[in-house]
Amino acid sequence: MAEATLTISSRNYSSWSLRGWLLCRMAGLDFDAEVLPGGDAASRAELLHLSPSFLVPRLTHGPVKVWDVLAIAQYLTEVRPEARLLPDGLVDRSWSRSISGEMHAGFINLRSALPMNLRARYAEFKVWGGAQSDIARIVEIWEAALTAHGGPYLFGRDPVVADAMYAPVCSRFVTYGVGLPRACAAYRDHVMDWALMREWIAAAADEPEEIEELDMEF
Template identity: 80%
Template sequence: MAEATLTISSRNYSSWSLRGWLLCRMAGLDVAVEVLGGGDAASRAELLHLSPSFLVPRLIHGPVRVWDVMAIAQYLDEWRPEAGLVPADRFQRAWCRSIAGEMHGGFINLRSALPMNLRARYTDFKLWGGAQSDIARIVEIWEEALGAHGGPFLFGERPTVADAMYAPVCTRFVTYGVGLPARSAAFRDHVMAWAPMQEWIAEAEGEPDEIEELDMEF
């Protein structure tokens, strides 16, 4: 029996669910995944980008209830610090938390214009100005971190909270065919080939398509 439960809304569409699940895997927490139905109000609000605060993913670990991705990250880091969810160096740790927080609280244009959809592929997708600005900032973040730490993850050999936060962006860049500089493209490809990501994507392939509003032409 799993020692914890993680409630998610969708593997195919929910970037927040993916982040929470990756954090649990990185921390070595054995979780049973509970998927909300498409008719659940909280699930639909998240998937249709109508909710300013998300109640999923929600982690239940003994008496602990945590339902915000950054709170889940902090809880898991405190629970198992040896997992290395944040860098050991104080300055690198501050940098990691800063760029993770920037993703947590920003890039609204990117989220609206390029919603996560693992099963879709679009060619010649038109990017409007707001999304282009967000992409440019993300590339700047990636290039700086990868240049300083050498990759393959943002802070070196081991994945951190920052990688979990930007992993759904990697899927968006694949879905919508977003061109990237060589170093950022290598990071995107490394994240997409990462074993936990491959496991999640395989599960998403078999997920029923319940949210019709998200299966749209762009």
């Protein structure tokens, strides 16, 4: 029996579930993923309202129950320090926390206009202005981190919390054919080829289509 349970919603649509799952895997936690059915109220709330603060994903680890992706990240850095979920050095740890928090709290236009859908491809998708400004800010964030640390991840050789936070954005950029500068495109492709991402995407492909009319609120 696994030592922990991560409660998630749709693998295909839920960016927050993906982030929580990546963090648990990066931490080396022994956990089972419990997938809520599409009609579950908490699952639909998380998907339709684009909030980072509903009760999924939720990590149950012994007596501890922790939800909200950044809370899960903080918990895992405490109980699995050997996983090195934050980069070395005060400056880089602070930088990583800042851009992770920016992803957690912002980019509402991007989330609304380009909802996560791993199975879809929209080659001719037109990005409206509000979302375009969010994309420009993400490009700025990625370019600064990649230039400072040399890639292939944002803070160097190994993925950290910030990469888990931006991984769903990489998938959105693929789904909607968003053009990126060379360094950012290389980062996007590296994340999409990350073994953990490939595992999640394969599971999403096998997920039954139980959630209807998601796009009406995005």
